[in-house]
Amino acid sequence: MAILEAKAVRKSYDGREVVAGIDLALRKGECYGLLGPNGAGKTTTLRMLLGLTAPDSGSIELLGHPVPQAAREGRIRVGVVPQMDNLDPDFTVSENLLVYGRYFGMKESEVAARLPKLLEFAALETRGDARIQALSGGMKRRLVLARALVNDPELIFLDEPTTGLDPQARHLMWERLRLLLRQGKTILLTTHFMDEAERLCDRLAIIDHGRMLAEGTPPALIAEHIEPEVVEVYGEGVEAWFAGHAKALSARAEIHGETAFCYLQDAEPLVANLKGFAHLRFLHRRANLEDLFLKLTGRDMRE
Amino acid sequence: MIEALLAGRWIAVWRRNYLVWRKLAAASIAGNIIDPLFYLLGFGLGFSTMIPEVEGVRYIAFLAGGTICYTTMLAASFEALYSGFARMHVQRTWEGIMNAPVSLEDVVLAEWVWAASKSLLSGTAILLVAIALGLSQSWTMVLIVPLAFLIGLCFAGMGLVMTAIAKSYDFFTYWFTLVLTPQMLLCGVFFPLSGLPGWVQAIASALPLTHAIAIGRPLFLGQWPQDGLLHAAVLAAWGFAGFALALRLLRRRLLA
Numbered sequence: 382m383a384i385l386e387a388k389a390v391r392k393s394y395d396g397r398e399v400v401a402g403i404d405l406a407l408r409k410g411e412c413y414g415l416l417g418p419n420g421a422g423k424t425t426t427l428r429m430l431l432g433l434t435a436p437d438s439g440s441i442e443l444l445g446h447p448v449p450q451a452a453r454e455g456r457i458r459v460g461v462v463p464q465m466d467n468l469d470p471d472f473t474v475s476e477n478l479l480v481y482g483r484y485f486g487m488k489e490s491e492v493a494a495r496l497p498k499l500l501e502f503a504a505l506e507t508r509g510d511a512r513i514q515a516l517s518g519g520m521k522r523r524l525v526l527a528r529a530l531v532n533d534p535e536l537i538f539l540d541e542p543t544t545g546l547d548p549q550a551r552h553l554m555w556e557r558l559r560l561l562l563r564q565g566k567t568i569l570l571t572t573h574f575m576d577e578a579e580r581l582c583d584r585l586a587i588i589d590h591g592r593m594l595a596e597g598t599p600p601a602l603i604a605e606h607i608e609p610e611v612v613e614v615y616g617e618g619v620e621a622w623f624a625g626h627a628k629a630l631s632a633r634a635e636i637h638g639e640t641a642f643c644y645l646q647d648a649e650p651l652v653a654n655l656k657g658f659a660h661l662r663f664l665h666r667r668a669n670l671e672d673l674f675l676k677l678t679g680r681d682m683r684e
Numbered sequence: 685m686i687e688a689l690l691a692g693r694w695i696a697v698w699r700r701n702y703l704v705w706r707k708l709a710a711a712s713i714a715g716n717i718i719d720p721l722f723y724l725l726g727f728g729l730g731f732s733t734m735i736p737e738v739e740g741v742r743y744i745a746f747l748a749g750g751t752i753c754y755t756t757m758l759a760a761s762f763e764a765l766y767s768g769f770a771r772m773h774v775q776r777t778w779e780g781i782m783n784a785p786v787s788l789e790d791v792v793l794a795e796w797v798w799a800a801s802k803s804l805l806s807g808t809a810i811l812l813v814a815i816a817l818g819l820s821q822s823w824t825m826v827l828i829v830p831l832a833f834l835i836g837l838c839f840a841g842m843g844l845v846m847t848a849i850a851k852s853y854d855f856f857t858y859w860f861t862l863v864l865t866p867q868m869l870l871c872g873v874f875f876p877l878s879g880l881p882g883w884v885q886a887i888a889s890a891l892p893l894t895h896a897i898a899i900g901r902p903l904f905l906g907q908w909p910q911d912g913l914l915h916a917a918v919l920a921a922w923g924f925a926g927f928a929l930a931l932r933l934l935r936r937r938l939l940a
Contacts, residue, residue, distance in 0.1 A: 484784035
């Protein structure tokens with residue numbers, strides 16, 4: 382049975398379709414990613430799945446409860462890490478967890494018993510009495526995650542969990558999320574960081590303009606849509622080289638700004654050719670999610 | 685609303701606000717007492733040299749009955765507007781709460797009852813000051829405590845409508861200067877309504893603070909209010925209508 386299921390969900394604002402028919406089904410214990418550029422409809426989709434916004438059409442089931450009709454019942458076993466921190470600035474770290482537990486109808490003693498484990502999970506064992514303002518960005522993010530776990534949820538929603546964090550804080554966050562997956566939790570994650578998705582997600586969907594463009598495991602998606610090898614070429618005179626050689630030696634090639642992207646089954650001939658152009662620099666690598674993402678959603682800026 | 689009230693999920697939200705208040709209680713209570721105390725002493729002692737008695741009582745005692753109602757009105761209004769807006773919009777506290785199994789209705793109900801609780805706290809504080817000053821000794825003033833809660837429900841309900849449509853704190857200035865300050869001046873806080881022109885009395889009789897004072901002042905002075913239940917019903921009607929409208933507007937704003 383799916384932990385969370387959405388069928389043909391649609392939502393329009395002022396005649397503009399923000400979510401234009403999304404289907405998804407999360408399996409127990411998996412990490413499922415929703416990837417898309419800004420404005421793709423990720424956050425609206427999450428809000429509908431949680432029952433905070435009613436879809437115009439389609440059906441949603443959250444942990445077996447129809448949404449939005451019985452969304453409240455569904456949310457009893459759900460944890461949410463929102464995109465923007467909304468910790469209570471008037472409370473200490475511990476108070477934030479205790480007060481949040483009450484919203485789930487938990488007894489004070491019940492939350493108090495879970496408190497040491499939650500603080501340890503957030504790597505804030507010594508910070509229980511600290512004020513929120515005294516925490517770094519990474520600490521706040523981990524506290525929001527710990528707060529989402531106060532009710533021991535089966536399913537955790539994470540809306541861009543590592544945006545704005547430094548590399549150390551991001552790695553610690555990822556480690557914690559993997560720990561949750563090992564405990565059998567199910568995770569629904571939105572992100573626009575491809576490395577994050579590649580590290581964490583068992584399956585993912587790429588959405589843009591409210592539509593699902595592709596869905597599957599990261600390696601399968603890459604294999605399905607992108608040639609296995611990529612050579613990025615840049616430096617003085619790259620345009621001339623691109624015009625003369627790139628197309629002939631690549632399965633697919635494009636130039637953006639001052640970099641040529643060549644996608645190929647086998648990069649050997651192209652790399653050999655590049656040895657003859659000492660002024661050009663290049664990077665030979667395997668195709669990754671970012672290549673897939675850019676192929677499907679385009680390279681235009683979204684603002 | 686009744687269903688949400690009975691389900692009791694709003695209590696966890698009310699307790700959140702109460703815990704914040706408790707942490708800052710010393711400053712809050714001092715503010716609750718000092719501000720009306722200055723009014724009472726300043727106006728009360730100042731005017732009583734010119735007006736020794738109004739309607740058969742000392743001016744400062746007359747003023748105290750009005751000031752209690754006016755102070756509780758302000759307490760609920762500040763809470764529903766400024767603090768409510770901070771929790772809804774600036775700190776996104778409501779958003780966090782609604783990710784838990786708590787509905788918007790639970791949250792707004794909690795805010796409403798909490799703002800009325802602030803009125804109760806503030807009304808009780810100033811009542812104690814008035815007792816300490818020896819302005820009243822009658823047992824009927826104990827009923828001002830539940831009245832303060834009702835006045836709070838009235839003005840918090842209306843105030844939440846403003847919060848529901850506010851884009852920023854600046855907007856609330858209109859509510860204070862166009863709605864609350866005129867009530868302070870027109871509804872008989874400082875002087876009896878009976879001396880005003882008929883058309884002013886007509887306007888005043890439509891305003892909720894007039895009805896609050898019509899109950900509060902007699903209770904403070906040891907008299908039984910005339911048509912007390914009718915006045916209470918007017919306060920409750922404004923409060924419930926405000927709450928219902930605010931909830932509709934907030935649904936549109938936050939759950940669209």
